[in-house]
Amino acid sequence: MRLLDVMRAGPAMTVQDLGRPGHMVFGLSQGGAADREAFLEGAALLGQPISCAAIEMAGFGGDFVATVDLRIALTGAVMKASLDGDPLIWNASHAVKAGLRVSIGAATSGVYGYLHIGGGIASESFLGSRSAHLSGGVGAVLAIGDALPIGPDADLRDVGNTLTPRQRFNGGDVRILPSVQTSRFSQEEISRFEKTRFRRTTRGNRQGVELQFEGVPFSSDGALAILSEPMVAGDVQMTGTGMPFVLLPECQTTGGYPRIGTVIPVDLPIVAQAAAGSKFSFRFVEYRDALLSHFSPDQALARLRSQVQPLVRDPRQLRDLLAYDLIGGVINAFDEIDRTE
Amino acid sequence: MNPITSAQPDTLPRIADVGFGGMLVTFSDALTDAANSAALAFRAELEANRPVGLTETSTSLTSTFIAFDPHTLARETLRAQLIDLLGRRDWFAASLPEGRKLWTIPSVFGGDTFGPQLGEAAQLAGVSPDTAIAQLCETPLRVMTLGFAPGQPYLGSLPENWDLPRQTGLTKSVPIGAITVAIRQIVLFSASTPTGWRQVGQCAFHAFRAHHDAPFALTPGDEIRFVPISEADFLRIHERNDSGDGGATWEAIS
Numbered sequence: 310m311r312l313l314d315v316m317r318a319g320p321a322m323t324v325q326d327l328g329r330p331g332h333m334v335f336g337l338s339q340g341g342a343a344d345r346e347a348f349l350e351g352a353a354l355l356g357q358p359i360s361c362a363a364i365e366m367a368g369f370g371g372d373f374v375a376t377v378d379l380r381i382a383l384t385g386a387v388m389k390a391s392l393d394g395d396p397l398i399w400n401a402s403h404a405v406k407a408g409l410r411v412s413i414g415a416a417t418s419g420v421y422g423y424l425h426i427g428g429g430i431a432s433e434s435f436l437g438s439r440s441a442h443l444s445g446g447v448g449a450v451l452a453i454g455d456a457l458p459i460g461p462d463a464d465l466r467d468v469g470n471t472l473t474p475r476q477r478f479n480g481g482d483v484r485i486l487p488s489v490q491t492s493r494f495s496q497e498e499i500s501r502f503e504k505t506r507f508r509r510t511t512r513g514n515r516q517g518v519e520l521q522f523e524g525v526p527f528s529s530d531g532a533l534a535i536l537s538e539p540m541v542a543g544d545v546q547m548t549g550t551g552m553p554f555v556l557l558p559e560c561q562t563t564g565g566y567p568r569i570g571t572v573i574p575v576d577l578p579i580v581a582q583a584a585a586g587s588k589f590s591f592r593f594v595e596y597r598d599a600l601l602s603h604f605s606p607d608q609a610l611a612r613l614r615s616q617v618q619p620l621v622r623d624p625r626q627l628r629d630l631l632a633y634d635l636i637g638g639v640i641n642a643f644d645e646i647d648r649t650e
Numbered sequence: 651m652n653p654i655t656s657a658q659p660d661t662l663p664r665i666a667d668v669g670f671g672g673m674l675v676t677f678s679d680a681l682t683d684a685a686n687s688a689a690l691a692f693r694a695e696l697e698a699n700r701p702v703g704l705t706e707t708s709t710s711l712t713s714t715f716i717a718f719d720p721h722t723l724a725r726e727t728l729r730a731q732l733i734d735l736l737g738r739r740d741w742f743a744a745s746l747p748e749g750r751k752l753w754t755i756p757s758v759f760g761g762d763t764f765g766p767q768l769g770e771a772a773q774l775a776g777v778s779p780d781t782a783i784a785q786l787c788e789t790p791l792r793v794m795t796l797g798f799a800p801g802q803p804y805l806g807s808l809p810e811n812w813d814l815p816r817q818t819g820l821t822k823s824v825p826i827g828a829i830t831v832a833i834r835q836i837v838l839f840s841a842s843t844p845t846g847w848r849q850v851g852q853c854a855f856h857a858f859r860a861h862h863d864a865p866f867a868l869t870p871g872d873e874i875r876f877v878p879i880s881e882a883d884f885l886r887i888h889e890r891n892d893s894g895d896g897g898a899t900w901e902a903i904s
Contacts, residue, residue: 333708333715334693335866336840336858337800435861445800446841447860489666489674536681537797539708539715541672563710563797571669599670600720 311459312376313426315451316410319369321514322451324430325423326362327606329438333539333562340442340559343367343421343515343581345574346475347385349606351425353613354382354402354470359606361429361460362439364451366422367515370413371451373424377407379459380427380468386419386478386582401471401620419478419582427462444516444559471620472613477579480509480587484594484602485545485570489538493529494569502527502569503592507553511585515559518580519552520589526551529567537563543572543580545591555580573599663688663736665729671705671720675732676713677741681834683807684742685712686794690871691744692735701731709870711795711804746792750871751900755838757829757853757876758884759783764852767821771831771848775811783878785809786829786850791836793872801858801866802840805874810834816846827853827896829876838874851876854888854896867894873903 315322327348328341342348342365351363364373370388382402383390390397390413397403397411405411416422432439441448451457494502505522512519527547540546544556546566555572557580570593572580583589604612664676675692678685692714693707703723708715718728760768760779772782791805808831816832821844824830828839830847837847840857853876859865868874879887887897 330717331706332800332866333706333717334796334870335800336796336798336802337866433861436865442800445860446858447800486667486669488668492666536679536711537795538676538710538713539668539672539674541669541717543669561798562708563795571672573670596725603670603720605719605721 310376311379311428311461313379313430313457313459314374314376315371315453315455315457316374317372317412318451318453318455319366319371320450321367321369322371323365323441323443323448324362324432324451324457325365325440326438327359328440328442328558329436332436336562337442337445337447338558338560338562339542340445340447340515341438341440342423343557343559344385344423344477344578345558345606346477346578346609347421347423349610349613350384350400350472350474351382351423352610353617354384354472355380355425355427356467356614357427357429357463359610361425362432363423363425364430364457366413366424367420369415370422370424372413373411374409375405375407375459377459378465379405379407380462380465381405381411382425383413384423384425384474386416386422388416388422389414398471398620400474402468404465404468416584418584420584421581426459427465428460431458431460442559444561469620470617472616472618478582480583480589481579483576483579483589483591484573484599485543485591486573486594486596486599488544488568488571490529490535490567491570493567494527498527498529499569499593503590505590507589507591509583509585509587509589515557517554517556517560518583519554521552527553527569529569535565535567537565540564540568541571543574543577544568545570545572557581573602575602575604663741665732667725668715671718673716673718673725673728673732674713675716675736678712681711681794681806683792686792686806687746688712688741688744689714690746692741694747695735701728704728709795710797746871750869750873750903752873752875752903753855753868753898753900754875754877755853755855755896755898756879756883756887757851758881759786759829759851759878761881764881764884765829765850767848768850771814771850774814777811782850785812786831786836787876787878791874793868793870793874794835795870796857796866796868798837799839799841799843799858800860801868803838803857803868803872803874805836805838806834808834808836814848817848818846820844820846821849824849825852827855829853852884853898854884854891855898856891856894856896859894862894
């Protein structure tokens with residue numbers, strides 16, 4: 310049997326794909342990978358369909374040993390990774406011989422790292438998805454001793470590829486569109502919202518992340534009590550304390566806090582990958598701009614596939630590559646960063 | 651266009667954009683049975699004649715939510731279709747969707763273990779505990795929406811004397827099957843969680859069954875009757891509850 314044994318587990322590792330849409334009416338949100346782009350990057354690197362589930366690692370990775378030879382790809386938040394002690398390059402695909410230990414440490418940039426396996430994690434599917442939906446009581450975090458089944462892999466030789474991810478691991482400018490209650494905020498409050506610099510706090514998980522800022526809470530027209538209304542990933546809601554909360558794919562399906570806007574799908578990974586302390590700002594954009602920047606998962610995967618390139622093989626250049634990352638601050642240190650998820 | 655000038659907050663029903671690929675049709679800003687049934691009927695009509703590019707529909711207490719793929723179904727086209735559909739009939743007077751079920755759920759009310767706040771809730775509702783149980787069991791209850799946790803129903807509407815606020819403090823945890831009250835509604839918890847709703851009873855009915863073929867027991871529009879049983883009967887049901895039905899039965903509403 311093709312199995313991946315979990316030998317060491319960070320506190321928030323789950324199996325994820327793109328989730329299970331279509332069940333909002335029953336109170337179950339789509340869920341799926343917190344950084345969908347990173348999920349698709351892995352599928353592109355391994356040349357496999359979006360149905361292949363991967364392991365999502367929030368903040369910290371784990372150790373894995375497979376019973377068979379396999380291929381892996383590493384994407385998303387950059388984490389210190391090694392194969393039986395030899396460093397593994399992130400944003401790349403690698404061959405892993407049976408019995409060798411893949412060891413993944415703390416994130417040095419971003420929050421959600423992904424370990425993709427050739428053939429995908431073939432754990433039990435529920436409503437068409439293998440994603441754990443922890444807040445919904447579906448699936449569980451991975452633990453030491455878990456043995457994950459792996460699907461059949463077409464071509465074990467197709468490894469040693471890389472792609473350069475879009476920069477999205479240190480906060481930044483996030484584009485939003487109006488949401489249900491945007492009209493309940495005055496133009497002055499909207500303007501102040503766009504000018505405000507926000508910082509991610511330590512509170513956050515796959516349901517959403519909390520932001521803080523200098524200034525008084527953003528207030529909406531409070532004359533009408535708001536009935537709970539449907540919520541979607543990307544919604545920026547103003548909680549009772551006035552702290553904005555940006556919802557992620559595992560959010561609840563309805564909520565009663567006013568929402569000032571909704572992050573466009575292509576920018577949501579910026580929010581998901583913002584580690585505590587990351588700064589960002591929001592900017593309302595025209596709908597057509599959002600339309601032009603949007604790609605379906607299949608379209609996005611095709612684009613990423615076209616960007617896949619062979620890894621540099623020359624060991625001297627390889628060392629340069631690692632040094633470049635260290636100097637460039639993409640991998641700033643291998644320090645354990647204190648993060649609460 | 652200024653993002654905040656697109657909505658018209660004061661006319662109902664109201665259509666609002668929800669980010670990139672969502673639209674919400676709101677029938678009322680306050681919960682009424684008529685607005686709830688309008689939202690359910692409007693969703694049923696959209697599901698029966700699904701426009702190409704519509705990816706998902708849902709309902710909240712008084713709104714119908716539509717998710718769509720803007721590359722397949724242009725936002726303005728969808729909006730025009732929704733406006734047209736809204737004008738075709740009086741949705742507040744529309745009958746509820748077909749295929750609904752009437753569930754009968756045996757439940758224990760009161761007692762320190764299964765309904766610890768029955769006395770307190772009854773007092774706030776201005777009735778004796780026995781009258782409270784009778785009102786909770788005799789009122790025709792509709793699944794107005796599912797949410798907060800998967801499969802979890804918000805049932806209503808209870809008589810006006812049940813317009814109780816949520817408690818200010820939270821109950822640390824209520825069990826799956828907890829029957830709780832506030833704001834003229836009952837929430838039947840599908841997951842164990844802290845809550846501000848007061849627990850008046852308990853049933854063994856699991857509204858969400860992960861990894862079952864039919865994970866969601868209830869659909870918005872279904873009706874529910876609670877039937878009071880003794881603690882001993884409840885425990886007997888609870889011990890043999892592999893299906894999660896908890897002794898509940900249903901019949902089709904014609």
